[in-house]
Amino acid sequence: MRLGVIGDDFTGSTDIAGFLVANGLRTVQLNGVPDDSLQVDADAVVISLKTRSCPPQQAIDESLAALRWLQARGCPQFFFKYCSTFDSTPKGNIGPVTDALLDALGEDFTVICPVLPVNGRTIYNGYLFVNGVPLHESGMRHHPVTPMTDSNIMRVMEAQSRGKAGNVPSTVMDQGARAVRDALAALKASGVRYAVLDALNDAHLVTMGEAVADMRLVTGGSGLADGMARAWTELRGDAAQAAEGGKPVKGRAVVLSGSCSQMTNAQVAAYREAAPSLAIDVARCLEDDGYAAELAAWVEAQPRDGLAPLVFATMLPEKLKEVQQRFGAAESSEAVERIFGALAKRLEAAGFEQFIVAGGETSGIVTQSLGIKGFAIGPQIAPGVPWVRAVGKNLSLALKSGNFGQERFFFDAQSAAA
Numbered sequence: 001m002r003l004g005v006i007g008d009d010f011t012g013s014t015d016i017a018g019f020l021v022a023n024g025l026r027t028v029q030l031n032g033v034p035d036d037s038l039q040v041d042a043d044a045v046v047i048s049l050k051t052r053s054c055p056p057q058q059a060i061d062e063s064l065a066a067l068r069w070l071q072a073r074g075c076p077q078f079f080f081k082y083c084s085t086f087d088s089t090p091k092g093n094i095g096p097v098t099d100a101l102l103d104a105l106g107e108d109f110t111v112i113c114p115v116l117p118v119n120g121r122t123i124y125n126g127y128l129f130v131n132g133v134p135l136h137e138s139g140m141r142h143h144p145v146t147p148m149t150d151s152n153i154m155r156v157m158e159a160q161s162r163g164k165a166g167n168v169p170s171t172v173m174d175q176g177a178r179a180v181r182d183a184l185a186a187l188k189a190s191g192v193r194y195a196v197l198d199a200l201n202d203a204h205l206v207t208m209g210e211a212v213a214d215m216r217l218v219t220g221g222s223g224l225a226d227g228m229a230r231a232w233t234e235l236r237g238d239a240a241q242a243a244e245g246g247k248p249v250k251g252r253a254v255v256l257s258g259s260c261s262q263m264t265n266a267q268v269a270a271y272r273e274a275a276p277s278l279a280i281d282v283a284r285c286l287e288d289d290g291y292a293a294e295l296a297a298w299v300e301a302q303p304r305d306g307l308a309p310l311v312f313a314t315m316l317p318e319k320l321k322e323v324q325q326r327f328g329a330a331e332s333s334e335a336v337e338r339i340f341g342a343l344a345k346r347l348e349a350a351g352f353e354q355f356i357v358a359g360g361e362t363s364g365i366v367t368q369s370l371g372i373k374g375f376a377i378g379p380q381i382a383p384g385v386p387w388v389r390a391v392g393k394n395l396s397l398a399l400k401s402g403n404f405g406q407e408r409f410f411f412d413a414q415s416a417a418a
Contacts, residue, residue: 002232004070005046005225006063006101007081008093009360010367011385011401013048016081016222017377018386020044021242023229029388030374031367033065036072045070050364051093052082059093060100067104077216078105079228083360083401084121084221085135086114086128086153095161098194098219105217109188112157112165113208113220115199118383119404121221126167126196127151130403139262139317139403153196163193170198177210184211199223206230222384246378248387248396248417251353253308254299255410256340258362260313260320261402267358268314271410275307282313282323285335292342299343300350308356308414311343337361341369348395356398356413363399370395381413382406 002025007013013029020027025043033047047066051059067078080101082094102110115121120131128151130138135151150156154165166187172179180197187195197208197220209227212218218228255275257268271277278298284291295311302309313336315323323332344355344366355370357363372395375388381398382405389396398413405412 001040001042001045001070001073001075003044003077003079003228004075005044005079005081006066007046007048008052008059008097009050009083010048010363011360011399012081012083012222013046014363014375014377014386014388014399015384015401015404016079016225017044017046017375017388018380018384019222019226020046020229021246021377021386022239022380023226024239024242025229025232026242027377028374029377031372033062033069034373040073045075046081050368051097052087052360054093056093056096059097063097064100064104067101077218079225080217080219081225082114082219082221084114084116084119084223085130085138085403086156090156090159092160094219095157095159099161099163101217102193107217109193109195110215110217110219111184111197111208111212111224112153112194113197113199113218113224114153115197115205116221116223116384117199117201117205118223121223122200123153123196123198124200125169125198126154128153157194157196161194164191165194165196166190166192167196168198170200170204173198173200173204173207177207180207180211197224243377243379243386245376246387246389248378249353249389249394251394251396252304252351253354253356253414253417254347254352255308255310255356255358256344256362256366257310257312257314257358258336258340259359259402260315260317263403263405264314264358265316266407267405267409268310268312270407271307271310275310275410276302277310277312280311280313280336280339282327282332282336285339286327286331292339292346295339295343296346296350299347307411308354310410313340314358333361337365341365344369353394354396354417356400356410358400359402367397367399379416381416382409385409387413387417
């Protein structure tokens with residue numbers, strides 16, 4: 001094992017695993033910390049947790065348990081994976097988990113790098129941008145759980161951690177890996193604990209990947225992992241062969257969308273024009289014990305040929321605000337998640353074998369409800385979104401972070417599985 005990844009949600013973990021496989025690394029994704037009896041033969045192991053928005057101590061405890069499991073198997077380097085839009089308020093978990101991992105490893109310095117240029121996530125002078133727009137002006141300002149109101153990653157990191165943050169600017173990235181290593185050493189010597197790495201393009205990913213090759217703990221988005229994997233030329237194999245174990249099974253498909261991101265709204269709107277679709281009623285999620293059965297019956301009644309039916313809780317910011325004011329943000333979100341989980345279990349029992357899921361929280365509850373312990377990572381549908389095949393079950397899933405993919409993602413996922 002060359003790399004152990006601790007991911008703070010399911011889709012983010014699948015995202016990074018997909019990039020590792022695309023670079024030819026044999027990669028296994030595990031849902032939660034497995035027991036000690038599990039044997040894994042892979043270049044990289046990704047342990048996906050559900051710690052992005054849970055209480056901080058729970059996030060710390062689960063992350064340290066994942067670290068111990070990886071350490072017990074001789075893993076030499078660790079990657080704490082979070083979203084490329086950071087998704088963490090001043091009271092968030094990225095800082096506390098990073099501090100706990102550093103302490104457990106006896107380290108006092110790491111990098112912070114939530115970037116993925118291919119999907120428009122870049123950092124300039126420590127400020128995070130989404131498709132050229134400052135994070136706090138993007139659709140992430142409306143996130144129902146972690147609204148992002150500050151684009152300065154150094155400020156956000158310092159607000160939720162116990163150390164000082166600094167920046168390695170893009171002008172240093174342009175000078176190559178040695179210059180970046182020198183800049184990191186200078187920041188560490190000055191008392192900085194977290195170095196926020198600028199990245200504007202693909203070349204910067206390769207540079208930073210080389211620069212952190214010997215760092216015991218790194219943290220960031222999948223772009224940094226992509227750069228690291230490309231630097232490990234001795235490990236890289238054939239990407240198609242690495243993805244073979246995760247090729248999607250043939251079977252009946254359903255699309256479940258819980259994300260309210262801008263891109264998922266566009267994807268749902270495009271798909272509804274061509275496929276059978278049904279919007280979830282939040283009030284019934286809270287009040288009606290038989291609602292999941294009703295939704296499952298509707299899905300099963302749709303034609304078997306043609307496009308997969310869509311069940312969605314995706315809505316525009318104005319509608320989302322109205323729902324949250326009426327039912328409460330946490331209460332409505334948790335009720336919708338429960339319905340998606342119950343619906344997925346019923347559809348599995350009815351013979352559905354492909355689940356295309358939009359949203360990190362929704363993906364987490366679906367995989368947990370289906371009792372999936374781990375995945376083999378397959379071919380990418382879009383950057384950061386591969387098909388995955390469940391270990392021990394004849395199920396395939398496409399787990400999409402809210403803003404990933406293009407407008408025809410739901411169509412593309414089914415084409416890739418044909």
